[in-house]
Amino acid sequence: MSSDPWGRVDETGTVYVRTAEGEQVVGSWQAGTPEEALAYFERKYEGLVVEIGLLEKRVRTTDLSAKDAQAAIEHIREQVREHHAVGDLAALSTRLDKLTEAVESRREERKVQKAKQADEARSAKETLVTEAEELAQSEQWRAAGERLRALVDTWKGLPRLDRKSDDELWHRFSHARSAFSKRRKAHFAALDAQREDARKAKEKLVAEAEALSNSTDWGTTAARYRELMADWKAAGRAQREHEDELWNRFRGAQDVFFAARGEVFAERDAEQTENLKLKEELAVEAEKLVPVSDLKAARAAFRSLNERWEAIGHVxxxxxxxxxxxxxxxxxxxxxxxxxxxRRTNPEARARAAGLTGQLQDAVDKLQKQIDTARAAGNDAKADKLARELEGRQALLDQALKGLQEFGG
Known part of the structure; x- marks a missing residue:
């Protein structure tokens, strides 16, 4: 028979391990000496020690899931329970118990961390939804569109929430994007329609401008060109690919007309120089109206000067x-x-000024009576205090009276 502190082999070859509950049968050994039997089962014990050590390291240093860790612990624990090794099995059980506690602690930490991450993800997604809903009302089409695309990328990088919460937030987020896209599409559709209308209108203007380019009715045609230019500006912009081409034709037609007219008008330079002299004289006459003392007369005089000005012609x-x-x-x-x-004759302003003046006058009169009463009673301290207050009110009244005078009242 052979034995050591943790086990023994009896005469029949049966191997035992010593535990707190007494000896437990490990197995039977018939192939060699009792010492070899003990050595064999002690190696199995060392194997369990190594296996537990490796599992402890994995739990400490890797992201091994609690479920997988617990399964591994139970697998080893089952081997310990079956007593197929010789050694301090109680120590192994103790290590497995501590490892189980560590796994449970880690499970709780991860649960807390997961809950925190979920709260942070929820808050982040709610912030994205709020911004998306604000952007949905924007008319900064390019900037808002780019920002919404960036928000989508940010959303994709966030963890998923529980299905109900995630679906609700995504529905709001998606709805905001769709609303913006719908508004933007409607805006540009309307803009395209406006530009198409502008193109058609400008083509008509170009056709008339080209038809007038060879006219020699200088005054009438020049006036019509001014009207056409006003109509051109009022028509709005056409599509970019049409706008420049139409403008070049429109401007080219005018250039042909005005170039021809310029040649004819070259001989009128002397007349224009004389016109300049006349207009300078009118300008001198007009400048005498300033500063304006009689508005009605100034207005009539300027109207007359302006009519004469228009009649003079070009300079x-x-x-x-x-x-x-x-x-x-x-x-x-x-x-x-x-x-x-x-502003001076504004009845509402006049009424406000008159009302304020009246209130201040009443206050001044009331203070003066209080001062007289205090003086008569010999209360000079109170009278002096009221006199200082009267000075402030009197200053306000003087200012209000000055303002009222500006209204002529």
């Missing part, structure tokens, strides 16, 4: 901005005077 092109600028400055001064007059 040399390089001199036009300066002389016209002088007239425009006078016109602006008259307009500003008209605005000032309107």
């Amino acid at each position: 040399p092109r390089d001199a036009r901005p300066k002389v016209e600028g002088r007239m425009h400055a006078v016109e602006r001064a008259i307009q500003e005077a008209e605005e000032a007059e309107w």
Whole structure:
């Protein structure tokens, strides 16, 4: 018979392991000596020790799932329970118990972490949905469209939530994108329709401009070209591929006409120089209306000057901005005077000013009476205090009276 601290082999070759519950049969050994039998089952014990050590390392250092770790623990534990090894089986059970606790602790940590990640993902997706719903109302078509595409990429990079929550948020997110796309499509469809209408309108303008290009009815045709230009601007822009081509034709037709007219008008340079002199004289006369003292008279005088101005005719092109600028400055001064007059005679403003003045006058009168009463009672301290308050109210009243005078009342 052979034995060691953890096991023995009896005369029949039966191998035993010692445990806290007593000896347990490990197996039977008939192929060699008792020492060889013990050595064999001790190696099986060492194998379990190694296996547990490897599992402990995997649990500590890898992302082994709790389910797989627990299955591995149970597999080893079953071998320990079956007593097919000689050694400190209780120590192995203790290590397996601690490993089970570690796995459960890790399972809880992962559960908490997963819940935290789910909350963060939910918050992130709700933020994306909110922004998408705001962008759905935007009219910054390019910028909003690019931002929505970026939000989709961000969404794809976030973890999934529970199916119900994820589907609800995705439905809102998708609906916002669809709403924006629908509005953008409608906008550009309307824009395309407008540009097509503009193209048709401008083709008609070009046709008429080209038909007029050889006219020698200088005044009438020039006036009509101005009308055509106004109509051109009012028509809006056509599609880009048509706009430049139509404009070149339109402008080319005008250039033909005005070039021909320019040759005829070359001999009129002397007349235009004389026109410039006349307009400068009118500008001097108009500038005498400023500053405006009699608005009605200034307005009538300027209207008369302007009619004479229009009747004079053209001046040399390089001199036009300066002389016209002088007239425009006078016109602006008259307009500003008209605005000032309107503000001065505004009945609502007058009423407000009168009301404020009345309130302040009542306050001043009341304070003066209180001061007189205090003086009569010998309460000079109170009277002085009221006098200081009266100074402030009187200053406000003076200012309000000045404002009321500006309304002529």
